[in-house]
Amino acid sequence: MQSTSNYLWLLSDILGQGATASVFKARRKQTGDHYAVKVFNHISYLRPYEVQMREFEMLRKLNHKNIVKLFGVEELGSTKQKVLVMEYCAGGSLLNVLEKSENAFGLSELEFLIVMECVVAGMNQLRENGVVHRDIKPGNIMRVVGEEGQSVYKLTDFGAARVLEDDEQFMSLYGTEEYLHPDMYERAVLHKPQTKKYGVTVDLWSIGVTFYQAASGRLPFIPFGGPRKNKEMMHKITTEKPKGMIAGVQHRENGPVEWSEELPVTCRLSEGLKLLLVPILANILEADQSRCWGFDQFFAEANDILHRTVIHIFSLQQAVIHKVYIHSYNTINVFMDAISQQTNIPAPGHELIYEGHSLELDLVQQVNVVPKTTEERPIILVSKDPMTPIGITYKEPDIPMFPPKFDLINDANLAKVVTSAVHQLLRITNSLMKCQDFILRGVYWMLAILKEECRKTTQQVTALNVKLNFCKDTWMIIQKINSLLPQMNLTEVGDVHVKLQSTEDFLMSISQNVQKSQKQLDLITAEWSKSNDIHHKDNIIGKVQVLLDKVSAIYHQLKKDRMRMKLQYNEEQIHKFEKIKMGIHAKKVLVLVRDDCVQKYHKLLTSVKDWMRTACDIRKLLGPIGEQVKNLNQNLENCEASLNKTLDHCSSKLHDEEQIVTKLTASTAHLDQKCFEMVIGMKQLKQEMEDISQELQKNNMIIQSGFQEA
Known part of the structure; x- marks a missing residue:
């Protein structure tokens, strides 16, 4: 004590x-x-x-x-x-967090952003006080748990720190070699004579290495054999790094360096965040201090990311999950362009669905009108043109085999690699299952929207048929009047009959197209139901989780064995059995993911490609119908107005003719049979016209109501 x-x-x-x-x-x-x-x-x-x-x-x-x-x-x-x-700091250091098997491929996106926010805020405080830390690394970033359960990271270990303004330089050497700026590395690690001075931007290099490690789970620059064993090559990689590259790995002795300008595919960050983060890494992982960003630009770009809002998007035909990082004050037009940039789907071809309803957005409105999304409740993006599914991009982790030789240290190290791989396989499984869930959800909503469009179109066609039939009845009345009173001039409605026939043919064609679309939608719905049943009965995530728990328990046991360094005979045998069990469990996970989850996933991708191709065809078929129905309605209204005008004229004429015939027949001793029949016919036509007029008024109200509902 x-x-x-x-x-x-x-x-x-x-x-x-x-x-x-x-x-x-x-x-x-x-x-x-x-x-x-x-x-x-x-x-x-x-x-x-x-x-x-x-x-x-x-x-x-x-x-x-x-x-x-x-x-x-x-x-x-x-x-x-x-x-x-x-x-x-009860949570240990960021290095402790990264050393956990579940973080072997980097932090989750949420945790990474917390690290970024905390480090940027802490470094900003240092710069405001003119302090250069000189030993930024995961081991010097401590973690505590906040009141709401969230992580809070804090800079520590200021033994190497000193006061230094932005334009000042220093020559003394501090820091941990993997995180040292190449100029400092050359003198401190390789012990080469050097007169270079170092500015405050050396901290930016260390931040770049730290951020890359937090995002990917590994260092950005790795010579063959490792940084500590191949120091000359380590220095060569960092100093000869091509501009824009953020990582370089040498896979074999004296072999070439594999450069990368992107974070690895195994990284857990979204493409939307990578799009903003990679340029920052490229400009602070710059060996030439004259070309490296200053702190002002670093803070500006980093805070620009941290102050953006995230909108979750699922591209249905591509079967890809996206996160769009955008400022809430940006317009919807900027948001649409950002979607296009990530999906390569042109903005005019976007159709957005949220919680089962089409999402109509005004391009000049601000992004803050977009409904709140989460990873579980994204906006569904549908392209108006058929597309080939891309799917989730992932890399299956390697699972090493345990050598038969008993080795406590090596066994514990391999057990960590195996456990990390199983964690990654569980994440892949979660991603694939979530993607399938979004596919089924999006297709269901798309089918519901198309069915509703068919229903509304059918309702509109029915309303138009009612109006068409009354126009035809009116036309027949006028024809009777024309036959009764041939001296009347009815040429102004002579082309109405042709228009009515054309309209009837057009409405028949629309009805046939809608019926065809409904049959296709019913077929897709039946196939969707089968896939949905299979998906929701699948408990592969639970199966993988159970195996992961078993693998993790063995890993913790092997870690304890390593701490003891020596085991009794029986304990040694148990240790060997546990190794075998871990290998068996890991293989089971691999088989479950490959032969079950991935196969079902690819089968659903094939189905959604066919479903959405048909849906796009239906949409293209239904698309023009709205305008066509509108035009047909206008044509019928014009016909109706013309017929009503003629009917009024005929009614007046018929009334006059009726009075003339009545007077003539009254002045004669006996009624001529032909005149009598004419009077009777006129009275009947008059009554029919009055009935037609009343029915038209009544049904026009019904038709108008039908169009408003549609």
Whole structure:
């Protein structure tokens, strides 16, 4: 047990150790609360006094939520060793987080953005105080859990820090070699004579390496054999890196370097975030300090990402999940362009569906009118043209085989690789199953929208047929009048009959197209139902999770075995059996993913390609009908107006003729049979016209109501 006047700790409760100090978990004597104490060893006192005091003074003036807080400086018992009393970060370091098997391929997107936000905020505080850290790395970024359960990251270890303005330079060397700027690496690691001076941008290189590692789970620059074993090649890779490249890996001894300007496909970040992050990495992982961004530009670009809102999009025909990072004040037009950039679907071809309904957006409105989306509730993007599915891009992780030789250290290391691979396979399974769920959901909504369009079109056609039939009846009445009174001039409605016949043919064609579309939609619906039943009965995620739990339990056991370093005979046999079991479980996961999940996924991709091709054809067939129905309705209204006008004229004429015939027949002694029949016919026509007029008025109201509903 060690102690100062206010704090005590056990030497076994070590949190970290460096060249000049060790950090322990301590308790305050008065309250029992946890703190971190940094105890300096005798080597630290060999440094100049101002260097020894630098960290104390630095922490005293830094007060920020993303910088580990200094509570005081005390002395250790009679030795008078300096002890820094600091905030205790129970979550360990970012390095501890990255070393977890589930993060072997990088952090989740949400966690990465938290890291980015915290590091940027902490570094901004340092720059405002003119401080260069000089040892930024995952091990010096501590994690605590906030009040709402979210991670909060804090910069720590200011032993190498010093005050330096943007235009100042320094020559002293500090830092961890994998994260060192190449100029500093050449002198500090390779021990080559050099007169170069270093500016504040050396921290940006370290941030770039840290961000790349947080995003991918590995260092960006790796020579064959590793950075610590092949130092000359490490320096060569970082200094000869082509402009724009953010990673370089040498896969074989003396072999070429494989350069990359993108994050690896195994990275868990979305393409939308990569699109914004990669340019930042490319411009801070720049060996030439004159070409490297300054902190102002870095802060501006990083904060630009952090202040964007995320809109989740699922491209139905492509079967790809997207995240669009955009400012809430941008217009819908900018949003549509961003979708086009990620999907390669031209903006005029976009059709958006949200929660089963078509999403109509005004291009001049701001993005904040877009409904709230989540990873589970994206907007469905449908292209108006058929497309070939792309699907989820993934790389199946390698699962190493355990050698029969008993080796506690190697077995534990391999067990971690296997566990990490199974975690990745579970993520792949989740992605594929989520993609299938979105496909089925999107197709269901698309079918519902098309069926509703068919229903409305049928309703409109029915209404038009009612109007057409009354126009035809009116035409027949006028024809009877014309036959009764041939002296009437009815040439102005002579072409109405032709228009009515043409309209009737057109309506018949529309009805046939709608019926054909409905039959096709019914066929797709039946196929969709079968696929939906299969999908929802599939419990592959649960099966993989059970196997992952078994693999993880064995991994933890093998880690414990490694800590003991020596096992009894029976324990050794159990250890060997556990290795075999882990291999069996991992193979089962691989078979489940390959032979079950992936095959069903590709089968559904084939189906959605056929379904959406048919849906696009139906949409193209139904698309013009709306305008056609509108034109037909206008034509019928014109015909109706013309017929009504003629009918009114005929009614007046018929009334006059009726009076004339009545007077003539009254002045004669007996009624001529022909005149009598004419009078009777006129009265009947008059009654029919009145009935037709009343029915037209009544049905026009019904028709208008039908169009409004449609």
